[in-house]
Amino acid sequence: MYYIGVDLGTSAVKMLLMEGTGEIKKIVSKEYPLYFPQPGWSEQKPEDWWQAVKQGLKELTADCDRAQVAGISFGGQMHGLVILDAQDEVIRPAILWNDGRTQEETDYLNQEIGKEKLSMYTANIAFTGFTAPKILWVKNKEPENFARISKIMLPKDYIAYMLTGSFCTDVSDASGMLLFDVEHKCWSQEMMEICGVKESQLAKIYESYEVVGTLKPDVAAELGLSEQVKVAAGAGDNAAAAIGTGTVGDGMCNISLGTSGTIFISSRKFGVDQNNALHSFAHADGKYHLMGCMLSAASCNKWWMEEIMQTSEFVKEQEAVTEEMLGNNHVYFLPYLMGERSPHNDANARGTLIGMTMDSTRADLYQAVLEGVAFAIRDSFEIAKSLGINIQSSKICGGGAKSPLWKKIFANVLNIRLDLIESEEGPGYGGAILAAVACGEYDSVEEAAAKLIKVVDSVEPDKELAARYEERYRKFAQIYPTVRELFPKIS
Secondary structure, eight states, rough: OEEEEEOOOEEEEEEEEEEEEEEEEOOOOOOOOOOOOSTTOOOOOHHHHHHHHHHHHHHHTTTTTTEEEEEEEEEEESSSSSEETTTBBBOSSSEOOTOOTTTHHIIIIIIIIIHHHHHHHHSOOOTSSSHHHHHHHHHHHHHHHHOOOSSOOHHHHHHHHHHHOOOOHHHHHHTTTTSSEETEEEEHHHHHHHHOOGGGGGGGEEOTEEEEEOOOHHHHHTOOOOOOOOEEEEHHHHHHHHHHOOOSSSOOOOEEEEEHHHEEEEEESSOOOOOOOEEEEEEETSSEHHHHEOOOSSHHIIIIIISSSOOOHHHHHHTSOOGGGGTTTOOEOOOBBTBBBBTOOBBTOEEEEEEOTTTTTTHHHHHHHHHHHHHHHHHHHHHHHTTTOOOEEEEEEEEGGGGGGHHHHHHHHTTTTTEEEEEHHHHHHHHHHHHHHHHTTTSSHHHHHHOOEEEEEEEOOOHHHHHHHHHHHHHHHHHHHHHHHHHHHHH
């Protein structure tokens, strides 16, 4: 049988056709517009997503026996606000995860309602990207639209609704709304009152691997698929990517070095750190996870190379950072080029080079940039360890993971083994795995991950080098608290 994973991203939807054995048969991608109606705003039209998904599904299944397609599921961009009226018409363009218009509403939630109460109600505090501040923004700035709201959805859930007619969401994606009681996996009555919404306006909640419905007859006919195709709830993009890398169970970890950087740690138990430095969300495997997100990761490397050094010779530049230089650099870099989310939650934070002397070289500074990103990920890693989570190894993926030098730095800064997997299809592959579990191909997400995810390479830490990096990290960790008060004055 075939299973389809739909990765609804910010620039495109990427669809993947997987056999029950885990083999990827075909991948199709369809782009759609992104709108910036004002500086700092970011919107898309849900109707554009739906058209792209339909076109993509037809192309994806064009060369296979469509009768063998058994299930569809999702990984999707998180936090976006999709609102429908009583006639199921989209009221306004979706406000996306990277939209910054809600600072006033975010401040209201964190300062007037209070971070302690938010954490008690939802296990998290407010960020401008989260969904609840967006709802408050519509309530405050577009009251006529707020009054028309019949259904509140997340991006991937709009696609599920169009496919099946099921008004649904999953626990992992709901966790990023700031309306969801993560520990008890239900809507928070207190947050609904704060935002002025009714439970009838919120979707039915499912585990990520549960079936929410089957294809509507008209949709099945248009796509050339059976009406018996099962649709599973799916997951937010980070949770789906974690499934796609086998980051399930207790104490499993995945580090993603993309434009931004994430550290994703799965746990059987619910946990919240006292400062809410990490997001505490439900996981797509039925348990929980902690996630730290730094806003500039591989983008720091790109910035240094293209804007500062004005070269695209990434490999050549890294060759200048020799083995004996590792762990011995006296230059440090704070990688906060766009402010920072985890663990500092400081929009005013800025990139900082410190420790340079007359004998500091071009290679020293580049090394500091690479090390600074690894040290910043370790900040979140340390918080997870403080909660009693024992992390022995981690998967590593994303564009930055293609660098042998950077992988070595990370392995020794964190002092754990780093594993690379065969497939790097992330959310789409995770979505297909969730569909396979929903259809009974596998008994559980953990069983599917154990059978389908294959490690093809590993990087082990070196005892002496890890010790040198331990000393350097302790110094790095003192820099941000020392200069923090300067950032608002210079930003």
